[in-house]
Every structure is written in C-alpha cells, then in structure tokens.
Amino acid sequence: xxxxxxxxxxxxxxxxxxxxxxxxxxxxxxxxxxxxxxxxxxxxxxxxxxxxxxxxxxxxxxxxxxxxxxxxxxxxxxxxxxxxxxxxxxxxxxxxxxxxxxxxxxxxxxxxxxxxxxxxxxxxxxxxxxxxxxxxxxxxxxxxxxxxxxxxxxxxxxxxxxxxxxxxxxxxxxxxxxxxxxxxxxxxxxxxxxxxxxxxxxxxxxxxxxxxxxxxxxxxxxxxxxxxxxxxxxxxxxxxxxxxxxxxxxxxxxxxxxxxxx
Amino acid sequence: xxxxxxxxxxxxxxxxxxxxxxxxxxxxxxxxxxxxxxxxxxxxxxxxxxxxxxxxxxxxxxxxxxxxxxxxxxxxxxxxxxxxxxxxxxxxxxxxxxxxxxxxxxxxxxxxxxxxxxxxxxxxxxxxxxxxxxxxxxxxxxxxxxxxxxxxxxxxxxxxxxxxxxxxxxxxxxxxxxxxxxxxxxxxxxxxxxxxxxxxxxxxxxxxxxxxxxxxxxxxxxxxxxxxxxxxxxxxxxxxxxxxxxxxxxxxxxxxxxxxxxxxxxxxxxxxxxxxxxxxxxxxxxxxxxxxxxxxxxxxxxxxxxxxxxxxxxxxxxxxxxxxx
Numbered sequence: 230x231x232x233x234x235x236x237x238x239x240x241x242x243x244x245x246x247x248x249x250x251x252x253x254x255x256x257x258x259x260x261x262x263x264x265x266x267x268x269x270x271x272x273x274x275x276x277x278x279x280x281x282x283x284x285x286x287x288x289x290x291x292x293x294x295x296x297x298x299x300x301x302x303x304x305x306x307x308x309x310x311x312x313x314x315x316x317x318x319x320x321x322x323x324x325x326x327x328x329x330x331x332x333x334x335x336x337x338x339x340x341x342x343x344x345x346x347x348x349x350x351x352x353x354x355x356x357x358x359x360x361x362x363x364x365x366x367x368x369x370x371x372x373x374x375x376x377x378x379x380x381x382x383x384x385x386x387x388x389x390x391x392x393x394x395x396x397x398x399x400x401x402x403x404x405x406x407x408x409x410x411x412x413x414x415x416x417x418x419x420x421x422x423x424x425x426x427x428x429x430x431x432x433x434x435x436x437x438x439x440x441x442x443x444x445x446x447x448x449x450x451x452x453x454x455x456x457x458x459x460x461x462x463x464x465x466x467x468x469x470x471x472x473x474x475x476x477x478x479x480x481x482x483x484x485x486x487x488x489x490x491x
Numbered sequence: 492x493x494x495x496x497x498x499x500x501x502x503x504x505x506x507x508x509x510x511x512x513x514x515x516x517x518x519x520x521x522x523x524x525x526x527x528x529x530x531x532x533x534x535x536x537x538x539x540x541x542x543x544x545x546x547x548x549x550x551x552x553x554x555x556x557x558x559x560x561x562x563x564x565x566x567x568x569x570x571x572x573x574x575x576x577x578x579x580x581x582x583x584x585x586x587x588x589x590x591x592x593x594x595x596x597x598x599x600x601x602x603x604x605x606x607x608x609x610x611x612x613x614x615x616x617x618x619x620x621x622x623x624x625x626x627x628x629x630x631x632x633x634x635x636x637x638x639x640x641x642x643x644x645x646x647x648x649x650x651x652x653x654x655x656x657x658x659x660x661x662x663x664x665x666x667x668x669x670x671x672x673x674x675x676x677x678x679x680x681x682x683x684x685x686x687x688x689x690x691x692x693x694x695x696x697x698x699x700x701x702x703x704x705x706x707x708x709x710x711x712x713x714x715x716x717x718x719x720x721x722x723x724x725x726x727x728x729x730x731x732x733x734x735x736x737x738x739x740x741x742x743x744x745x746x747x748x749x750x751x752x753x754x755x756x757x758x759x760x761x762x763x764x765x766x767x768x769x770x771x772x773x774x775x776x777x778x779x780x781x782x783x784x785x786x787x788x789x790x791x792x793x794x795x796x797x798x799x800x801x802x803x804x805x806x807x808x809x810x811x812x813x814x815x816x
Contacts, residue, residue: 279711305713316705317571319757329701333713337694340760385712 230257230292232389232420233278238287240277246285247273249444255422260415262435263424266465269441271424272313275393278422279310305333309382311392323361323369323377327352330384345384352383356410372403379407387414392423396430408434432456432479440464456480494761497754501765505772512549512779513541517786547678548670552778552792553771554678554685555670555737556747558729560770561689563744564751564762565726568699569719570629573752576744577730580636583741584643585614586734587666591647594662595654600672603665608735614639615727619720627719628706668740668793670778681736685729689767692725699759740793742800743770749807 233255241247247270255261255278263271276282277289280296289296296304309330321329330352331345339345353359356376361369366377375395382390390411396404404427412434415421425431431438432452440448440455442464448455458471461482468485514520520528520537528538562577570579577583589610593603618639622631647666651659698718702709706719730744751765774792777799781790 281707281710300713301710301715302713305711308711310711312705312707312711315708317703319703321700321757325758329697329704329712332697332701335697337697 231255231290232257232259232292234288234290235277236288236290238277238284238289240273240282240284240287242273242282247444248277248284251287251444251446253439253446253449255420257420258415258418259420259422260412260434260436261420261422262431262438263422263441264426264428264431264438264464265441265447270444271441272393273444274441275310275391275422275424279308279391280304302333305385307386308389308391309385309387311378311382311390311395313393313397315378318367320365320367322363323353323358323366324349324363326366326377327381327384330381333385348384352380355383355413356380357406372399372406375399375403375407379410383414387417387419389420389422390414392421394424394426397426404430428456428461429474429481432481433474433477452479456482458482494755498765498768501768501772505768508772508776508779509549512552512775513545515779515783516540516545547675548778549775550682551670551678551737552774554681555733555740556743556770556772556774557689557767558685558733558770559740559743559774560747560751560766561692561763562726562729562733563770564748564759564766565692565695565699565722565729566744567748568703568759569722569726570632571703571705572629572633573749574745575629575633577726577734578640578739578741578744580618580632580727581614581639581643582611582727582730582734583739584640584647585611586731587739588643588646588650590665590735590738591650591662594665595650595658597658600674601677604677604735608731611731611734612727614643615731619723627716664791665738666793667791668738668796669791670737671782671789671791677736681732685732688725688729688732689763692722692729692763693760695722695725696760696763698722699763700757703757703759738791738793740774740796742796742804743774746800746804747773749804 231254233253235251235253238251239246239248251274263274265271273282277284283297291299291304327349328341328345331348335342335345353362356379358373358376358380361373361377366374369377379395396407399407408430411421411423436451438450438452438455439446440460447464448460456471457480458469461467461469461471468490470483470485471480472483473479474481510522510525513525514522518537518540520541524537525541528535528541559577566575566577566579567573569575586607589606589608590603593606598606618632618635621635622628625631651662695718698709698714699722701712701714702719702722733740747770748762748766751762751769755761755765774796777795778792781792781795784790
C-alpha cells in the first residue's frame with residue numbers, strides 16, 4: 230500500500246523555496262533513510278510529510294487522501310514524529326511523558342485507559358526503559374532521553390514513524406540500540422522514515438535511501454545502488470571510497486582526508 | 492500521596508483564612524460569634540458589617556485570586572515560559588487606560604469596570620491579531636504585549652499629566668488593586684461567569700500538558716490552532732474580568748502557579764485545581780493583611796501582593812538556587 234505520494238511538490242519558508250519539484254512514493258513497510266548535505270531540505274521534507282508546513286505547490290497524499298483533508302487528531306493517531314529536540318522540558322516523569330503519546334487516542338476527560346497503560350508498558354519494555362519509569366525526564370542522559378522519546382512515539386503510533394536525526398549526538402551504544410529498535414519495528418510492519426547524518430548506519434539498516442541535494446531528489450534506491458562513490462562524491466562534493474561491511478554486506482562510505490589525497 | 496497531604500493542608504488553610512477574613516477588621520467579631528450572628532442576629536451592626544462589607548469583599552478576593560492564578564497557569568503553558576503571566580500580554584495596561592479614563596471623567600464604579608474591561612479586551616484583541624500574523628508563537632505574543640504595554644502606560648501617564656491631583660489619586664488607588672468597592676450588584680455577574688470560565692479551562696488540561704513541551708510537538712500529537720486560540724481567550728478573559736473588577740493586582744498569576752507547580756508537580760489537571768484554590772486563599776489573605784495591618788488606613792491589596800509576592804519570589808530564588816524553573 231502507498232503511504233505517501235508526493236507529486237511535483239514545492240515547499241519552503243517565507244518565499245525561500247527549499248524543496249523543488251519532489252515526486253516520490255513511500256510504501257508501507259519502507260525503512261527509508263534520507264541523507265544529504267546540510268541545507269539540502271531533509272528536515273523540510275519531514276515537515277511536509279508530518280503536515281507541519283504546507284507545500285507552496287504540488288500535492289501530498291497520505292493513504293489515498295490529500296494530507297490537508299485529515300483532522301490533526303486523525304493524523305496524530307497514525308503518524309508519530311520524533312523531532313530533533315524538544316522546545317521545552319518540564320519535570321514530567323518518564324511514565325507521565327509517555328502517556329502524552331496517548332493524547333490523540335483519548336477522550337476529552339480520559340486520563341488513562343487499560344489500553345493506554347498496556348501500550349505505555351509495552352513501549353517501555355521494548356525500548357528497555359522500564360527502570361526509568363519514575364525518573365524525571367530532565368534528569369536523564371542524552372541517550373536515555375532519546376530512548377524515552379522513541380518510546381513515546383511508539384505509544385502514539387506504530388504505523389508510520391518519522392524521525393529527524395534520532396541518533397545525532399549519541400554514542401555508538403545508544404545509536405545502535407535505537408537503530409535496532411527501529412529495525413525491529415520495521416520488521417513488524419512499521420513504516421519508518423528517518424533523516425540520518427551517518428551514511429554507514431543508514432546503509433546497514435535502511436532498505437531504501439534517498440539522497441537530497443539542493444532541494445531535489447538526487448538518488449533514490451536500495452543502499453547498494455545509492456551508495457556508490459560516484460553518487461556520494463557528487464552528492465556531498467567530497468572525495469570518498471566505498472567498501473563493503475563484512476558483516477552486513479552493505480556498502481560503507483569513507484571520506485578521504487586531504488593529507489592522503491596525493 | 493504527598494500531593495494529597497498538601498491539598499488537604501491547602502483546604503484547611505483556606506477554611507481558617509476565610510473565617511479570619513470574616514471576623515477581622517476595624518471591628519473584631521470572634522469566630523464563635525459568627526455563626527450565632529448568621530443564624531439570628533439580622534438587625535445588629537455586626538451582621539451588616541459581615542453581610543454587606545466583609546462577605547462580598549472576601550468572595551471577590553476568592554474569585555479574583557482563583558481567576559488570576561488559573562490565567563497565569565494557562566499563559567505559562569502557552570508561552571512555554573514560567574515567568575509569563577496575564578500582564579505579560581498587556582492586559583494590565585489596557586485595563587489601566589480604560590479605568591483611568593473613566594475615573595478622571597468622574598464616572599462611578601460600574602463604568603470604571605466596564606471601561607477597563609472594554610479597553611483590555613481591545614488590547615488583547617490587538618495582541619492576538621498582531622501576533623497571529625507572526626504565527627502566534629510565544630515570542631511574538633510577549634513582544635507585542637510588551638510594546639503595547641509601553642504605549643498604554645504612557646497613555647495613562649499622559650492623562651495623569653493633564654488631570655487634577657484629586658482625580659489622579661483616585662485613579663492611582665484603582666491601579667493599585669482595590670477590593671474595597673466589592674458589592675453584590677457587580678459581584679453577582681462575576682460569581683456566575685468566572686467559575687464557568689475556570690471550569691472551561693479544565694477541558695484543556697491534557698492539551699496544556701502537551702503544549703508545554705512545544706508547539707510542533709503539540710501539533711504532531713493532534714493539538715490544533717483552534718485549541719491554542721481557545722486557551723488564549725480563556726486565559727485572557729479570566730484576567731480581563733478580574734482586573735476590570737478589582738484593579739491591577741500583580742504577582743498572583745505568577746507566584747501561585749509557581750508554588751503549586753513545586754508542591755503538586757507540572758501536570759495541569761492538578762495544577763489548575765491547586766492554583767485556583769491557592770490563588771483564592773492567597774488573595775483573601777493579602778486583603779486581610781491589607782485592611783488590618785495599619786488601621787485606620789486600608790492598604791490596597793495590590794500593594795500587599797507586590798510586597799509578599801516579591802519577597803517570597805526572591806527568597807525562593809536565593810534558597811533554591813537554579814532549581815527554580
């Protein structure tokens with residue numbers, strides 16, 4: 230099934246066009262990694278998909294209907310978004326914070342149904358944060374907090390999860406934990422769309438990679454087709470070599486430092 | 492558990508202060524005598540003092556205190572800023588200008604309140620329209636509010652500069668926040684409307700939790716622009732009605748939510764209820780202090796809240812250091 234269909238889409242902010250003529254189909258079960266240099270429009274593309282900015286022209290269809298025709302609550306029940314950071318952090322406990330993910334599913338006065346409770350507990354188990362349940366989110370480490378935010382998105386929706394740089398600033402242990410969880414979710418049927426800066430992690434986990442350059446789709450395909458040195462050198466304007474990861478058999482990209490370029 | 496103890500304590504304190512508020516004043520009427528008076532003492536002077544002066548004044552303090560505190564809670568969530576309060580967006584400035592015009596024109600209490608209400612509703616409307624053009628974010632709200640406040644307070648000072656001293660004094664008393672004019676006629680309307688609006692704010696208790704974490708965060712959880720606007724108008728109306736009736740009583744909308752957040756945590760269902768009770772009792776207490784501390788003078792309640800609120804806030808900052816948030 231087609232989850233998203235973008236047709237000749239242009240989008241931007243205050244007259245500055247960031248995305249140019251994007252035509253794209255995202256299917257159910259995709260594990261899509263979006264890569265590209267800073268300023269290429271990766272975050273903007275996510276904002277379009279999560280209906281946070283309206284395209285200036287072109288169309289975006291979510292599950293067969295124009296995304297603008299959905300009520301916010303209906304979208305929130307199906308699409309969970311993990312932003313780069315929270316605007317403000319209140320001293321909520323981890324458990325209370327996760328319950329906010331249930332907001333679009335609840336009635337006006339409902340505080341916590343049986344279903345809410347099991348969904349929260351399941352999300353905590355899956356992300357391994359049960360022991361953090363009563364801690365305040367402001368007191369957690371960066372890695373723990375990111376795990377909590379992933380868990381919250383699971384309480385909200387497992388259908389479509391959109392993440393903006395979920396592992397930037399995390400150590401390799403937390404990075405791999407988060408990517409493993411996303412992989413497991415994808416195996417169980419979730420559609421995952423994520424912007425990543427680490428090309429090699431993208432290659433190891435994603436089934437499909439889109440390279441954005443100056444607001445347009447530069448390459449789109451499985452890691453083996455996208456991550457060739459010819460593509461990456463043009464995409465990032467950087468000299469690279471590509472090897473295969475001996476375990477995952479996926480291509481790995483290594484930029485070449487200036488002092489060995491001779 | 493801790494919350495329940497605090498809440499029981501809060502209710503107990505409220506009861507004690509309510510009784511004190513009725514018995515203390517220029518004439519002391521002992522609490523034990525209160526009940527006797529209310530059952531069969533209808534012709535006595537004490538009965539008149541209680542029913543015509545102290546009771547309406549106490550009820551007004553309860554309502555205004557609750558409304559200002561809840562309004563503060565809502566504005567703090569909307570602006571993601573624990574230092575936001577009803578007056579940040581220029582509500583006080585608007586009310587001050589309207590009331591000053593009415594006072595210097597020699598109009599009576601009803602018209603002062605009416606002018607204040609119209610003028611601050613227009614101010615809120617202006618802040619709303621101007622900031623909506625810039626996305627209705629916290630920064631645009633605060634900046635527009637501050638800019639308008641300057642213009643409005645200059646307007647008040649301009650009127651003062653062109654008016655006789657006696658009228659200026661009268662207007663100043665109003666600006667300081669004054670509960671001495673509380674009478675049943677105007678109180679009835681307030682008593683009907685304010686609790687309803689406070690109840691309406693409870694419809695949004697979960698929205699407020701979500702909004703506090705950020706606008707994009709809230710949007711992706713299903714909070715709409717209309718929800719934001721409704722909360723804004725609920726908060727504004729609470730403050731506008733209070734200020735129009737009782738003058739500019741500062742610090743309540745800031746200090747009460749702050750203390751309640753410390754006692755009951757950041758979740759808005761508890762926070763709104765606790766702030767309503769806490770704000771109500773704080774204002775009754777401040778008014779009680781104001782009218783008993785320096786007889787024969789009655790010190791306007793706004794001055795008392797300013798002193799108590801300011802000192803309390805400073806001590807909190809000093810003792811709790813950076814944990815104040």
